[in-house]
Amino acid sequence: MLRRKIEKKLNTDNLIIATVHPEFAKSALQELQQIDSQIRFVEEMADGITLYSVSNSQQFMRRVANQRPTFVRHLAPAQDIVQLANTEQDLGTIAIALAELPGFSLLSKGTRFAVQARFVQSDRSLGERPFSTGQLNRALAEALAEETEAIEYIKKPEVIISLLCTMQKCYLGISTPEENLSSWPGGARHYAQTDDQVSRAEFKLLEALEVFGITLPDEGRILDLGAAPGGWSRLLLEAGLEVYAVDPARLDPRLEQDEALQHYRGYAEDFIEEAIERQVLFDAIVNDMRMDAREAARLLCRAVLCLHDDGFIVSVFKLPHETLVVDPLRNLKEALRILSTSYGIIQTKQLFHNRQEVTVVAAQPIRSRKK
CATH class of the missing domain: 3.40.50.150 (Vaccinia Virus protein VP39)
Structure with a gap:
């Protein structure tokens, strides 16, 4: 069973992670500013991935989804930030933090969900990561399914658990595919190559x-x-x-x-x-x-x-x-x-x-x- 966190959490109701094509980052920000003039840059986490502060992340994501922007590919809420030790214990720390997120109640019996982890800012000087994104996804999906009786369903989830991990921190959020603008991690939809394929176009x-x-x-x-x-x-x-x-x-x-x-x-x-x-x-x-x-x-x-x-x-x-x-x-x-x-x-x-x-x-x- 997942244990609840006891310590006081940071108030991260106003943080969102936006993913765009790096070439169109300026155009994407202009789109977001039209939706929330109070949006503020917090941190560039990787090329084309930026952490912003907005008035209210959930309301903001819903407004963006309704307006269907051209250049913003993916949004994810950063509802908690967990410090990482780069050890196997990080899995438990992340799992416990997820159980405290406001959207955890969305995971109920029979609900289709997907865990989407992304790693950025890899730095060998800080050591090796103890697990891959695939291992992190599987471990958390198994724990969440056991705890809530929700069903992991990667292709068409009703609820998405988003994790963006640097070498030192993990940014966590729970939302819907509609709020994220895409049901794929970072909006990166991949297709399998076939023998009949003529071109990548x-x-x-x-x-x-x-x-x-x-x-x-x-x-x-x-x-x-x-x-x-x-x-x-x-x-x-x-x-x-x-x-x-x-x-x-x-x-x-x-x-x-x-x-x-x-x-x-x-x-x-x-x-x-x-x-x-x-x-x-x-x-x-x-x-x-x-x-x-x-x-x-x-x-x-x-x-x-x-x-x-x-x-x-x-x-x-x-x-x-x-x-x-x-x-x-x-x-x-x-x-x-x-x-x-x-x-x-x-x-x-x-x-x-x-x-x-x-x-x-x-x-x-x-x-x-x-x-």
């Missing part, structure tokens, strides 16, 4: 479908812009769809014999004009072209004439690196403004598998649908 589409809750049609015609070498096309073909892949470069030879694939070896602008003239319509358009986000938005606005009334788009927007004179956020805002002239933007997100880019999902607004 496939992970971007897989993550987009999952994060945005998109269900592909059972049948239909999809336009894949910037298709080469064919990773997105492969996934769409695998889903039973007819794919028009547009790219001047060649596709992976394994795709060339698929009768459901048509490869247009040319530029997207030319294909779209031909499709408009021939009145070819698509159920969805996906885009991963290497071009300025604003130019991509203009091209997609033209492509709206090729989209069925109930169709949608999933587009990656490439952004420039920030410099003294270049603001990637301004570039994105302009691209979204252009896109909004033809589409209703559903959500924009800087996904884990995105790099210097964001992914946008949008559909035709009723006012602009073709009659």
Whole structure:
């Protein structure tokens, strides 16, 4: 049985840990400041992982979740901070601290939960860690399941136990996947590589479908812009769809014999004009072209004439690196403004598998649908 802590705990009701792509840390902070003007920097725990003080962590996390920010990937409350000795005894210390957290009551019989531990600031001069993240996760999950009769369920938990450990401290919190913005540690969604995989870009589409809750049609015609070498096309073909892949470069030879694939070896602008003239319509358009986000938005606005009334788009927007004179956020805002002239933007997100880019999902607004 887990023993309760007796000593007085620190008041950590106002601490949260935010995880972002390091390149977009400034943009992420601007998003958070719009939600809570009282947010304050406390500590940079690792590249892209920052501890902040806010007015009220639980209220703040819920407000962030409702507003669905673009650049903040993951949030976790730091409801207690435990000093680590880097010995096996740390497991017991952490377990006891968890039992005192305000969210511990969420763990009841049959509740699905996941323990998500992350290690940062490893320092060999301070010695070796006595356990891995996997060992920590397993030990705590077993103890919590025995104590509460909750069920460990990593893929779709109802409650998440978050732990971020430096060499000297462990930051603990209990929350829901919705409050965390992701059910994966740090928002890092990983997919297994397969023998059929054409490119790592496939992970971007897989993550987009999952994060945005998109269900592909059972049948239909999809336009894949910037298709080469064919990773997105492969996934769409695998889903039973007819794919028009547009790219001047060649596709992976394994795709060339698929009768459901048509490869247009040319530029997207030319294909779209031909499709408009021939009145070819698509159920969805996906885009991963290497071009300025604003130019991509203009091209997609033209492509709206090729989209069925109930169709949608999933587009990656490439952004420039920030410099003294270049603001990637301004570039994105302009691209979204252009896109909004033809589409209703559903959500924009800087996904884990995105790099210097964001992914946008949008559909035709009723006012602009073709009659």
